[in-house]
Amino acid sequence: xxxxxxxxxxxxxxxxxxxxxxxxxxxxxxxxxxxxxxxxxxxxxxxxxxxxxxxxxxxxxxxxxxxxxxxxxxxxxxxxxxxxxxxxxxxxxxxxxxxxxxxxxxxxxxxxxxxxxxxxxxxxxxxxxxxxxxxxxxxxxxxxxxxxxxxxxxxxxxxxxxxxxxxxxxxxxxxxxxxxxxxxxxxxxxxxxxxxxxxxxxxxxxxxxxxxxxxxxxxxxxxxxxxxxxxxxxxxxxxxxxxxxxxxxxxxxxxxxxxxxxxxxxxxxxxxxxxxxxxxxxxxxxxxxxxxxxxxxxxxxxxxxxxxxxxxxxxxxxxxxxx
Numbered sequence: 001x002x003x004x005x006x007x008x009x010x011x012x013x014x015x016x017x018x019x020x021x022x023x024x025x026x027x028x029x030x031x032x033x034x035x036x037x038x039x040x041x042x043x044x045x046x047x048x049x050x051x052x053x054x055x056x057x058x059x060x061x062x063x064x065x066x067x068x069x070x071x072x073x074x075x076x077x078x079x080x081x082x083x084x085x086x087x088x089x090x091x092x093x094x095x096x097x098x099x100x101x102x103x104x105x106x107x108x109x110x111x112x113x114x115x116x117x118x119x120x121x122x123x124x125x126x127x128x129x130x131x132x133x134x135x136x137x138x139x140x141x142x143x144x145x146x147x148x149x150x151x152x153x154x155x156x157x158x159x160x161x162x163x164x165x166x167x168x169x170x171x172x173x174x175x176x177x178x179x180x181x182x183x184x185x186x187x188x189x190x191x192x193x194x195x196x197x198x199x200x201x202x203x204x205x206x207x208x209x210x211x212x213x214x215x216x217x218x219x220x221x222x223x224x225x226x227x228x229x230x231x232x233x234x235x236x237x238x239x240x241x242x243x244x245x246x247x248x249x250x251x252x253x254x255x256x257x258x259x260x261x262x263x264x265x266x267x268x269x270x271x272x273x274x275x276x277x278x279x280x281x282x283x284x285x286x287x288x289x290x291x292x293x294x295x296x297x298x299x300x301x302x303x304x305x306x307x308x309x310x311x312x313x314x315x316x317x318x319x320x321x322x323x
Contacts, residue, residue, distance in 0.1 A: 014076045015050060016062055017090055017108065020069040024096030029055075029070040032105070033091040039111065050088070051075045070094065085113045117186070117224035118145040119162070119215040126228055127169070127210045127265075132196050132203050140164060140213065141191035142228075144184060148219045151185040160186045160217040166194070169208045176204065186217055233257055252289040259283030264290055 019029040031053040056073040058064035064071055072092070091107045120143040128138055142162065150160055162184050165175040177198055184190050196203050214227035237254040251264065262283040282288035 013112065015053075015074045015088055015090065015110075016056070016064070017053065017072040017092055018058075018062075018064050018069060019072070019092055019094050020065055021094070021096045021104070024102060025098065026068055026070055027095045027097050027101070029072060029092055029094035031072055031090055032093050034074075034089065036086050036088050039085045039087050050090075051077060085111055087111050115145075115226075116147050116219075117215060117217055117226050119143075119213060119226040119228060120145065121213050121228040125263075126212065127208060129208050130196060130204060131206050133206070135196070137193040137195045139191065139193050140211075141189065142213055142215075143189050144186045144215055146186040146217065146224070149187065150217065151188065153183045158183065160184045161215065162190050163212075163214050163216075164192070164194075165212045165214075166204075167210045167212075169210060172210050175212075184215070186215075233259060247293070249292040250289055251292050252287055254287050255283060255285055258285045262288075264292070 015034075017029075017031065019026060034050040034053070036050060051074050053072040053074050056071045058066050058069055058071050060066065088110050089107065090109075091105065093103065093105045096102045096104070122141040122143075130138060144160070144162075150158060160183060162181045164177075164179045164181075166177040167173070167175050177194075179192070179194075181190060181192065198204055212227060212229040214225065214229075216223055216225045218224070234256040235253050236256055239252045241250040241252070243250060260283060262281040264281045281290045
């Protein structure tokens with residue numbers, strides 16, 4: 001099993017191997033071979049040997065049994081320096097008694113996902129409503145977590161950048177505003193207030209907008225990247241149907257891959273106010289459908305007068321989120 005040193009991101013880790021024979025009394029154990037190899041190829045590395053394992057006392061907090069057991073642990077290390085999944089292979093030789101003594105060789109494999117750079121958006125949802133008649137700006141902020149500290153910039157190659165992209169609710173692919181912020185401390189915090197103006201100086205019209213926050217840094221040359229939006233999870237097609245004789249609408253959407261959580265927002269495009277917020281909608285790869293029942297009290301609501309915002313999330317933080 002893998003033991004984390006408690007660092008919030010990246011940081012040190014150690015490998016603990018618990019050897020407990022099914023029969024006999026264990027007399028000793030040694031690690032004869034070990035390696036760590038990156039699986040994602042996001043940052044290819046040469047397979048590296050772990051440091052020498054040493055005998056450690058059983059520790060129940062790691063799930064170690066307390067009798068007839070030998071625990072071997074590597075020193076804490078920082079072999080994995082970038083976001084990605086790593087495979088660790090360990091081969092152990094151990095001896096049991098009583099006479100006649102027996103020798104056994106067994107191998108174990110484990111994987112560990114390292115999140116070396118993580119951007120934590122202060123907003124729980126990547127959308128906002130902008131009303132220039134009542135608002136002076138929109139606040140954005142985020143926290144950067146990173147195992148390698150960079151808070152003092154003294155070279156042109158010291159790069160730690162946050163980028164903000166704002167999209168209309170009708171198009172989440174082509175940004176209406178892109179703003180980059182260079183030399184952001186890592187780890188550290190970042191914040192900025194958008195005054196509602198676009199690149200040409202005009203004020204963005206009232207409406208509901210989505211956005212993406214992303215961060216990139218180099219350690220020392222290979223990039224680490226993270227975002228509050230997915231690069232692969234997408235809604236590519238939608239359709240709206242009105243079943244004959246029914247008082248609800250059926251909204252369908254096509255997801256490029258499996259998500260874990262999903263929301264559906266229904267909002268009136270004229271005042272740009274959310275009318276309904278449904279949770280636990282399907283997030284299967286391919287077509288998904290959900291029945292939309294409009295709120296009571298709105299007598300005239302033809303399909304052309306409402307809009308839908310699909311919000312699909314991967315809560316495993318592997319692919320981020322999208323909407």
